[in-house]
Amino acid sequence: DAPKLLAENHAKFRAKWGDQEADRYRAVEPPRRMRVALTMIVKDEAPNLRDCLSPVRDLFDDIVVVDTGSTDGTPRIAEELGARVVSFPWVDDFAAARNAALEHARGDYAFW
Numbered sequence: 001d002a003p004k005l006l007a008e009n010h011a012k013f014r015a016k017w018g019d020q021e022a023d024r025y026r027a028v029e030p031p032r033r034m035r036v037a038l039t040m041i042v043k044d045e046a047p048n049l050r051d052c053l054s055p056v057r058d059l060f061d062d063i064v065v066v067d068t069g070s071t072d073g074t075p076r077i078a079e080e081l082g083a084r085v086v087s088f089p090w091v092d093d094f095a096a097a098r099n100a101a102l103e104h105a106r107g108d109y110a111f112w
Contacts, residue, residue, distance in 0.1 A: 040066065053078070
């Protein structure tokens with residue numbers, strides 16, 4: 001627990017050397033871990049989705065599945081695997097579906 005150890009050591013330093021000297025050497029917070037989202041565009045992928053998402057779902061902080069009109073249970077399977085499902089009508093424009101996925105992604109980075 002790096003933040004706890006830094007605080008404890010800073011307190012020891014302060015006790016030994018005083019406030020003025022300790023203020024010159026403030027503890028630095030560790031950098032925040034970057035969050036990564038996975039976005040997918042799907043339609044009628046029930047036979048494949050479990051094999052696709054199961055091995056990678058623990059690698060991502062967020063998974064967004066944009067469903068473009070499935071009729072085979074794809075949204076239900078995606079939700080069972082921890083994904084957030086967004087319905088988006090297919091308008092014959094992959095970029096529009098991709099942009100919808102990215103709009104819903106929660107992370108510093110997004111795989112699509």
